[in-house]
Amino acid sequence: MSLPRAVEPTAHLDLVLRDLRSTRSGLSSREAARRLLHAGPNALRRRGGPRWPRELARQFTHPLALLLWAAAGLAFSVGIVTIGTAIIAVIALNAAFAFAQERHAEHAVEALAAFIPQHAKAFRDGRESEVEATELVPGDVLVIAEGDRISADARLIDGAIQVDMSALTGESAPVNRSADLLDTQVPLLDARDIVFSGTTCAQGEARALVFATGMDTELGRIASLSERVHADESPLEHQVRRVAWLIALISVLLGVAFIPIATFAAGLSLLNAVIFAVGLLVGNVPEGLLPVITLALAIGVRRLAERGAVVKRLSAVETLGSTDVICTDKTGTLTENRMRATEVHTALGRVDIDGETNYRTTPSAPLRRLATAMAACNNAHVTDDGTLVGDATDVAVLVAAHALVGSHHGNRLRQFAFDSVRKRMSTIDESDAIWVHVKGAPESVLPLCVTELSRGADPIPLTDQRRTELAELVDARATEGFRMLAVADRRLIPGEPPPRDIDSAESRLTLLGLVAIVDPPRPEVAAAVARCHTAGIRVIVITGDHGLTAAAVARRVGIVHGDPVIVTGSELARMSEDELDQLLSSPAELIFARSSPEAKLRIADALRATGHVVAMTGDGANDAPALRRADIGIAMGRSGTDVAREASTMVLTDDNFATIAAAVEAGRRGYDNIRKFIFYIFAHATPEVVPFLVFALSGGAVPLPLTVPLLLSFDVGTETLPALALGRESAEPGIMTRPPRRRSEPVIRAPMLIRAWLFLGVICAVLALLGFFAVLLSAGWRPGAPTGPASPLHHAYGQAVTTMFAGMVAGQIGTAFAARTEHASLRSIGVFSNPMLLWGIGFEIALTGAILYLPPLQYLLGTTAPAPWMVALVVPFPVIVWGADELRRWLIRRSTAPEPPRTRARTHQDESRPRAGSASHRATGR
Ligand code: ATP
Numbered sequence: 001m002s003l004p005r006a007v008e009p010t011a012h013l014d015l016v017l018r019d020l021r022s023t024r025s026g027l028s029s030r031e032a033a034r035r036l037l038h039a040g041p042n043a044l045r046r047r048g049g050p051r052w053p054r055e056l057a058r059q060f061t062h063p064l065a066l067l068l069w070a071a072a073g074l075a076f077s078v079g080i081v082t083i084g085t086a087i088i089a090v091i092a093l094n095a096a097f098a099f100a101q102e103r104h105a106e107h108a109v110e111a112l113a114a115f116i117p118q119h120a121k122a123f124r125d126g127r128e129s130e131v132e133a134t135e136l137v138p139g140d141v142l143v144i145a146e147g148d149r150i151s152a153d154a155r156l157i158d159g160a161i162q163v164d165m166s167a168l169t170g171e172s173a174p175v176n177r178s179a180d181l182l183d184t185q186v187p188l189l190d191a192r193d194i195v196f197s198g199t200t201c202a203q204g205e206a207r208a209l210v211f212a213t214g215m216d217t218e219l220g221r222i223a224s225l226s227e228r229v230h231a232d233e234s235p236l237e238h239q240v241r242r243v244a245w246l247i248a249l250i251s252v253l254l255g256v257a258f259i260p261i262a263t264f265a266a267g268l269s270l271l272n273a274v275i276f277a278v279g280l281l282v283g284n285v286p287e288g289l290l291p292v293i294t295l296a297l298a299i300g301v302r303r304l305a306e307r308g309a310v311v312k313r314l315s316a317v318e319t320l321g322s323t324d325v326i327c328t329d330k331t332g333t334l335t336e337n338r339m340r341a342t343e344v345h346t347a348l349g350r351v352d353i354d355g356e357t358n359y360r361t362t363p364s365a366p367l368r369r370l371a372t373a374m375a376a377c378n379n380a381h382v383t384d385d386g387t388l389v390g391d392a393t394d395v396a397v398l399v400a401a402h403a404l405v406g407s408h409h410g411n412r413l414r415q416f417a418f419d420s421v422r423k424r425m426s427t428i429d430e431s432d433a434i435w436v437h438v439k440g441a442p443e444s445v446l447p448l449c450v451t452e453l454s455r456g457a458d459p460i461p462l463t464d465q466r467r468t469e470l471a472e473l474v475d476a477r478a479t480e481g482f483r484m485l486a487v488a489d490r491r492l493i494p495g496e497p498p499p500r501d502i503d504s505a506e507s508r509l510t511l512l513g514l515v516a517i518v519d520p521p522r523p524e525v526a527a528a529v530a531r532c533h534t535a536g537i538r539v540i541v542i543t544g545d546h547g548l549t550a551a552a553v554a555r556r557v558g559i560v561h562g563d564p565v566i567v568t569g570s571e572l573a574r575m576s577e578d579e580l581d582q583l584l585s586s587p588a589e590l591i592f593a594r595s596s597p598e599a600k601l602r603i604a605d606a607l608r609a610t611g612h613v614v615a616m617t618g619d620g621a622n623d624a625p626a627l628r629r630a631d632i633g634i635a636m637g638r639s640g641t642d643v644a645r646e647a648s649t650m651v652l653t654d655d656n657f658a659t660i661a662a663a664v665e666a667g668r669r670g671y672d673n674i675r676k677f678i679f680y681i682f683a684h685a686t687p688e689v690v691p692f693l694v695f696a697l698s699g700g701a702v703p704l705p706l707t708v709p710l711l712l713s714f715d716v717g718t719e720t721l722p723a724l725a726l727g728r729e730s731a732e733p734g735i736m737t738r739p740p741r742r743r744s745e746p747v748i749r750a751p752m753l754i755r756a757w758l759f760l761g762v763i764c765a766v767l768a769l770l771g772f773f774a775v776l777l778s779a780g781w782r783p784g785a786p787t788g789p790a791s792p793l794h795h796a797y798g799q800a801v802t803t804m805f806a807g808m809v810a811g812q813i814g815t816a817f818a819a820r821t822e823h824a825s826l827r828s829i830g831v832f833s834n835p836m837l838l839w840g841i842g843f844e845i846a847l848t849g850a851i852l853y854l855p856p857l858q859y860l861l862g863t864t865a866p867a868p869w870m871v872a873l874v875v876p877f878p879v880i881v882w883g884a885d886e887l888r889r890w891l892i893r894r895s896t897a898p899e900p901p902r903t904r905a906r907t908h909q910d911e912s913r914p915r916a917g918s919a920s921h922r923a924t925g926r
Helices: 009-019 029-039 052-061 063-077 081-115 218-222 235-265 270-284 289-306 315-321 365-376 392-405 442-448 464-479 525-534 547-556 569-574 577-585 597-609 621-629 642-647 657-682 685-697 708-718 720-726 750-778 794-819 835-853 855-861 868-874 877-895 901-911
Strands: 119-124 127-132 141-145 153-164 175-178 200-212 309-311 325-328 340-346 349-352 411-419 424-430 434-440 449-453 459-461 483-491 509-518 538-542 565-568 590-593 614-618 632-636 650-652
Touching: 009 153, 009 200, 052 063, 052 081, 063 081, 063 235, 063 270, 081 270, 081 289, 081 708, 141 153, 200 411, 200 621, 200 642, 235 270, 235 289, 235 315, 235 657, 235 685, 270 685, 270 708, 289 309, 289 315, 289 657, 289 720, 309 315, 309 657, 315 632, 315 657, 325 597, 325 657, 340 365, 340 392, 365 392, 365 434, 365 449, 365 483, 365 509, 392 483, 392 509, 434 442, 434 509, 442 449, 442 464, 442 483, 442 509, 464 483, 464 509, 464 547, 525 538, 525 657, 538 547, 538 597, 547 565, 547 590, 565 569, 569 590, 569 597, 577 597, 597 614, 597 621, 614 621, 614 657, 621 632, 621 642, 632 642, 650 657, 657 720, 657 750, 657 794, 685 708, 685 750, 685 794, 708 794, 708 855, 720 794, 720 835, 750 794, 750 868, 750 877, 794 835, 794 868, 794 877, 835 855
Parallel strands: 325 538, 325 614, 449 509, 538 590, 565 590, 614 632, 632 650
Antiparallel strands: 119 127, 119 141, 141 200, 153 175, 153 200, 309 650, 340 349, 340 509, 411 424, 424 434, 434 483, 449 459, 483 509
């Protein structure tokens, strides 16, 4: 937009308003709707055309696919066109499959944006209203406050703010932007009266006139939508990629070693040896593993979203599963954030408020002044339909003020907004005189008071003794779980100009009284806390509220049991890093009270440095650094600021602690399921390799029990669907009674490999070979007897190979059932509880039947229809394989002394009780 030069700010603004055909009080809703049709939604569109061709191409060119191409090339070069073609078919199938899964995963993550619609405050029909950010149009007047994400390019018309422009400029230090600073000769990005879409307001409040939306904004110019989704490789994927490579390397070595053994020891022709080497290689390269993992993570993400936790990265599922400390705030997360002021304390004593009606027709003068301050220093307001909206504390205070004296009329001149460091807010209001009104945490407001309003409504000096009395009163009510506020005022001397800065406004105050507010704990939190404790997860409360209030709430929901160690913000500030580390590593029950956003950052840092995986909640704009630093930053979808949401990894759509516990459970489940199908896929390696080893080691006396086309069918045809289904298993019982996984613990561990390769793998291989030999021997075969095309045993050999294949598939079915649980019995989760697995197995059986009996497939894959008794032979295999693992699990469960989870939980909680004398920071409260 071109700006006129060298004009006065107001004149300039009038020109801009005229250009945009708008007014200082914004547009009408109808006009906005018309402009929306014309300008289009305020959203970014993806640039640079569709990305899918590149993504599809990538599936054909990733390193493991290249290895398969090399194998195909080798096959073609020695003239075996069928095998070469089969391998290309394998590559194509895998690529299509992986592509479909990645798209699916991507869509799942992109769809999450819909769960947390971005809102903006704009003037419509002359009133401030909340609109969807996508509905902003040029000409709208925005209201921008601390913590807001700015959703369009706009020119400030009133107020001053600090803006974090890092999204556009990369510079993280906030810059000042003000309606009074008119720059017309600098680049747009440097203009001090303009704010941009994608940036955030770090401090202050302002109104701004939107002049560009959607792709016309500066962000639209530089951004592509893909930046929204973090497609970073998770540690899990990284690990699995490495293991996949290791296995690929072993397969290559195995294949290469097979050639000389087969040619020299078993007398196979070089050509055939190469064919089998290629088969071994193709069979063992775990090319399908990574896409299945991506998909399983995406399923986890979707499931989390359904439970009210929207995550922004696939890898969050994995991190959540290993979370061992949750740092939670109190208000709204542990409590309902439905506050109600139940009593006020003035020099006259205590007055209970037990209704929302004005029941005191003639309130005393001190009470009237208190109520006036409570209503004036307040940002809650009544909407057209009569509901009260605003910050929960403000709403409670306003309702109480109304109950005490009825409605208040005054004209606000200025506001110094609430912030979590000052822990108070103040306003300058004009009525009969000009007044400063302040309300906030008692520790924050009392030191600013020099007098107190007496019974006779005169200010009397606030003595030390009275201060002690007040502090005791605050502590006593806080111990009961009340949230306490102090309210104060100062009347300006006639002719005194209204103070412009906070310090001169918030000084020489007169204390009017204290307000006690209740905020009941959420009913579902106690059970969620108990589940966290049983799962070995520590819960630490970090709150801006009074320590004793926090302790009372924490006790009610079971986070603390005895007297917790309460560390206040100022105590924490005095602690050295070592002292903090020591405090955090002690098993004490901890509450950080009156804490600042910096405190959260320090605590997150210290916990991470000592090896913990930390989930931390936050809602304010300055919580962003701590949210970024924690392993899982959790923002509130309802009450939090846009900045916190942007900095977080996970957004709770219901602001509820119980959802965090549910998310951890979903994370553990997602991780477990990934381990299940890795195990399942690995378990196939042994039956795939053993036939070739038997052939090679017998020096050719035993004919090859498996052909390469059947090996490929087994590898890609029958194993995939059940693997996918395992990614959807429900949680194993006991998932929340075991301790959290250590951060360093690899996903693929020795016991898993032993169970896959040496236990179930060997059983499957032995069973399948049993079928092979049974068929051969029954036809009169003896070791060394010829089985070639012209020999009398050729038909039986064909049936034996086919039976071997059927046996392998049967073993695979048993493995799929065994893989469903790692510790528990199949009965405990239900045999039929994963319908997708049953469908997958149904498909697998149908496909095998077709391979065995359909002439075209028989021709293509070289199978010979087995006799009924041969099929009957392999039918019990699934039960044998699954039964063997069931027995193994039962034995393990029995030998690892079945400690009931309850006992373990109590031990954990007992340990976390503070030991007498160990707590140097005990219950100082304030
Ligand atoms: P948590 O950090 O657990 O959400 P909190 O809501 O008490 O707890 P803050 O919002 O930082 O944390 O508030 C800190 C303190 O500031 C409160 O305990 C209260 O005394 C005071 N306070 C909160 N809201 C207001 C408000 N709207 N006006 C004045 N003072 C407030």
